[in-house]
Amino acid sequence: MAVRGGTSKSSVATCTTLPFAGAGPDSRTCHMFIALEPHGRRLGKAAHEAALGRVDDAGLQVLDNIVRRFEATGYPDVTGLQGALVAEGNVAAAAYPGLDYIVRVEEEP
Numbered sequence: 001m002a003v004r005g006g007t008s009k010s011s012v013a014t015c016t017t018l019p020f021a022g023a024g025p026d027s028r029t030c031h032m033f034i035a036l037e038p039h040g041r042r043l044g045k046a047a048h049e050a051a052l053g054r055v056d057d058a059g060l061q062v063l064d065n066i067v068r069r070f071e072a073t074g075y076p077d078v079t080g081l082q083g084a085l086v087a088e089g090n091v092a093a094a095a096y097p098g099l100d101y102i103v104r105v106e107e108e109p
Contacts, residue, residue, distance in 0.1 A: 016034055016054055016055040016059075016060070017034070017051045017053070017054055017055075018032055018033075018034055018051060018052045018053050018054065018055055019032065019033065019049040019050060019051040019052065020032055020049055020050050020052070021033050021049065022046070022049060024046075031082070032052065034055055034063065066100050069098070069100060070098075070099070070100070072098075073096070073098040073099075075096055075098070075099070078093075078096060078099070081093060081096070
């Protein structure tokens, strides 16, 4: 994952949020996004973008690993797969066995 503008990951991580995605009121989905600087302070503030938390340096390392693993698969952009995943579940990704996915999420105290 490239951090643009010469900003170190450490300074970026202090301003990253992890909110749900949506297109407006009553449109929140199960998708999440990570709002990095310079827009990190602005994104994730709308009611339909309820922030779950922040991403720290260790979390950014995890994202770097996910990006590297995806790039290593050689898969094309699979953004268009999302509709099929919603409709059919994980079976829609059967042709992409190297995709990462979330197994569980735990809340830290």
